[in-house]
Amino acid sequence: MKFAAVIVAAGSGARAGAEAPKQWRSLAGRAVARWSLEALLAAGAQTVVVVIRPGDQALAEKAFSGLSGWTAVAGGAERIESVRAGLARLGGDFDAVLIHDAARPFVTAAHVGALLAALEAADGAVPAIAVADTLKRNGNDGAITAPRDGLFGAQTPQAFRRAALTAAYAAWPKGEVPTDDAAVVERAGGRVVLTAGDPMLMKLTYPEDFVMAERLAGAARITRTGFGYDAHRFGPGAAVWLCGVEIPHDKALVGHSDADAGLHALTDAILGAIGEGDIGDHFPPSDPQWRGVSSDRFLRHAAGLAAARGGRLVNVDVTLVCERPKIKPHREAMRARLAEILDLPLDRVSVKATTTEGMGFAGREEGLAAQAVATVEMPG
């Protein structure tokens, strides 16, 4: 089911007690709101509207730098006004809308998948956890134990069929304040079901919540690995390009682009880590516009796709397989060039070389090969 999302990030966050509103505070190196935006984009949202306080545009642009597929819109004083502003901005072809609070940073594609599945038979779906604590009502006569049977705590994101949500908000009585979006759909007669909630969908409310969230942050990301392999044939020429460095040689590498097997293998490794096919899908050899181009643009494209999905390159490792040219004198220049293209610290970039002791096509110097591994940390 195609879906779009609204992230409500328009609160002043006074209870969290810090200098900046909580949605813009750093959580393990990223703004709290960025966690949700990355996760919803990675889960396949067609578009995400982030509702912010008027005047927070610069904060949003800084927090979301490098991400695409989102727009910001100014919200109102009450949450319902903010949600309405977000819904009004949503456009495009989708069947479902997710509404999410920015203060719940650990949403994942699995949460989204469960909600969308539940929407097959409902107008709305809400992740919820059965109340575990005994409930007390504190009155004038002292505390009274309240029954908790059948009670759940509701979380976000909450998912709705687009038409049902739009109609429900249009029908909501002016001046009344719903406690959440599901309440709006319920009031309009819609059927809302519960999906399994998750303690990881915790809401950051108080200062101590940030201490817990920092500890959980590592568990909310996954590490993905991709592998790449490429080979090119030698032909007449006076230099080869390898890992973005031109090396004088008595032959050249033959290929549609600059035939930089090192960059091609590494591009495929990154595409592999994020599940985006291979270099030929993105830059077909049949397309004349890629003839003779410098392969660093392929690598930048792959790294950009990873970044757009909330991925961060952790490290890359390339192995070049050839008898000649000798790689060792150029290894440090190659590392530096890869680090520059990928905007990575030098110690997270490795270039190695080996021969095949005269065996095979590389051994006979008919051509050379490259292998690469890339590790990418992504939203779970």
Ligand code: MG
């Ligand atoms: Mg190639």
